Amino acid sequence: MEKNNLSKQQIDKNLVKKRFARSAQSYGKYAIVQQRMAKKLVQKLLLATNNHTYNTIFDIGCGDGTLTKLLLAQFHPETLIANDIVDDFQQQIATIVQKHPATNTKFTAGDIEAIPLPDNIDLIASNAVFQWLNHLELFYKRLVKQIKPTSTIAFTTFGTNTLPEIKQITGQSLNYLPFNEHHKLISKYFKIIYAHEETDIQYFENPIEILKNLKQMGVNAIKPRHWKRRDLIAFSEEYTQNFTHNNKVRLTYNPIYFILKRKTD
Ligand SMILES: C[S@@+](CC[C@H](N)C(=O)[O-])C[C@H]1O[C@@H](n2cnc3c(N)ncnc32)[C@H](O)[C@@H]1O
Numbered sequence: 528m529e530k531n532n533l534s535k536q537q538i539d540k541n542l543v544k545k546r547f548a549r550s551a552q553s554y555g556k557y558a559i560v561q562q563r564m565a566k567k568l569v570q571k572l573l574l575a576t577n578n579h580t581y582n583t584i585f586d587i588g589c590g591d592g593t594l595t596k597l598l599l600a601q602f603h604p605e606t607l608i609a610n611d612i613v614d615d616f617q618q619q620i621a622t623i624v625q626k627h628p629a630t631n632t633k634f635t636a637g638d639i640e641a642i643p644l645p646d647n648i649d650l651i652a653s654n655a656v657f658q659w660l661n662h663l664e665l666f667y668k669r670l671v672k673q674i675k676p677t678s679t680i681a682f683t684t685f686g687t688n689t690l691p692e693i694k695q696i697t698g699q700s701l702n703y704l705p706f707n708e709h710h711k712l713i714s715k716y717f718k719i720i721y722a723h724e725e726t727d728i729q730y731f732e733n734p735i736e737i738l739k740n741l742k743q744m745g746v747n748a749i750k751p752r753h754w755k756r757r758d759l760i761a762f763s764e765e766y767t768q769n770f771t772h773n774n775k776v777r778l779t780y781n782p783i784y785f786i787l788k789r790k791t792d
Contacts, residue, residue, distance in 0.1 A: 537661050538701070540612065540638050543745075547590065548613045550745035555591045557743040560727050560780045561655045564683045565594040568654060568784055569601055572681045575721040575786045581650035581679070582606065587639050588656030590616055592623045598652055599627045607632045608645050640666055644673045653682040655782075658689075658701050664712055671716045671789065680717065680787040684709070686724050688781035692770050693741075696762055706783050717787035724783045730775035734766035735759065737778050 547554075582605045589595045589609040599607065607630050609620045614636040624632040635642060640660055651670065660666055670680065687705045694700040704712075706724040713719060731737050738759075754762075770777050 538659055543659055544612050547745035548615050550743055551591065551613065551615050551619065553743040554745060555593065557740050558593065560729065560782065562593055563727065564782045565597055565654045568594065568681055568683050569597045571721050571784060572786055576679055583648050584650045584652060585645055585648045586610065587651065587653035588612070589620060591619045594652060594654035595620060596623055599623065599630060603627065604630055606630065608635060610635045610637065610639055612638050644669060646673070647675065649678055651678065651680045655683055655685065657682060657684040658703055667713065667716045674789055676789050678789065682785055684783050686781035686783045688726060688779060691779055692766065692777065695769070696765050709783060709785070713785060713787065718790050719785065720788055721784065721786035724781060727780040727782055729778045730772070731778060732775065734763045734776055737776065
């Protein structure tokens with residue numbers, strides 16, 4: 528199978544928008560790893576910041592509201608600002624916030640690398656989004672200028688060992704940074720309160736189920752790819768040969784968690 532080595536390529540934001548918009552209805556059903564990450568992020572946030580509460584929360588790349596729901600239920604903020612590059616998620620967020628009438632909600636659509644960041648935020652949160660950014664360091668520089676001395680940032684992303692099976696066969700992968708590089712970069716700008724990486728392996732009946740799963744989550748937004756029948760057969764054979772365990776095929780994720788504050792010096 529022809530491999531595309533995309534390791535230095537920029538992310539095509541229009542394609543990201545298109546693929547995530549298409550997955551808007553199915554994402555919640557398939558994004559099992561991202562749901563686990565959202566839950567764990569909130570748990571770690573509570574522990575690391577001693578059950579602190581937040582009046583104003585900004586959720587970057589909120590998607591269908593997987594993390595947003597948990598933030599609302601846990602912190603009952605006065606104000607929630609939800610952002611996503613896909614405008615259509617506004618409807619899903621509106622449905623979620625109906626259950627929280629005491630919270631004022633605003634949805635700001637747009638690429639977080641291009642739109643202005645809001646002021647006066649107590650908690651900036653984001654689950655499984657930053658791997659889609661092109662200029663992470665520039666983004667951190669903007670964040671650190673924007674936050675208050677008391678603000679907290681809590682986010683998850685994915686490290687290098689994410690979907691290595693797909694990369695090995697197709698050559699396609701996002702430019703995932705290893706955990707230690709994230710750590711090094713972040714410590715230039717922020718005080719790290721919590722940092723953790725883990726491996727999360729999912730098992731599927733066959734490789735075609737894996738491709739479907741990635742599509743339903745919008746995670747296939749790296750490069751347009753038109754699979755021919757023979758590509759699918761070759762992909763399935765190679766995948767099965769290399770990654771079968773107890774009659775199932777595996778798919779590996781490498782979730783990364785960070786909780787940050789502004790540096791005091
Ligand atoms: C893997 S989903 C995560 C959704 C949600 N945060 C969750 O907890 O499951 C990634 C989300 O990030 C959004 N996204 C990707 N790139 C973005 C960008 N540059 N600016 C804003 N949102 C972005 C996508 O549209 C998608 O909804």
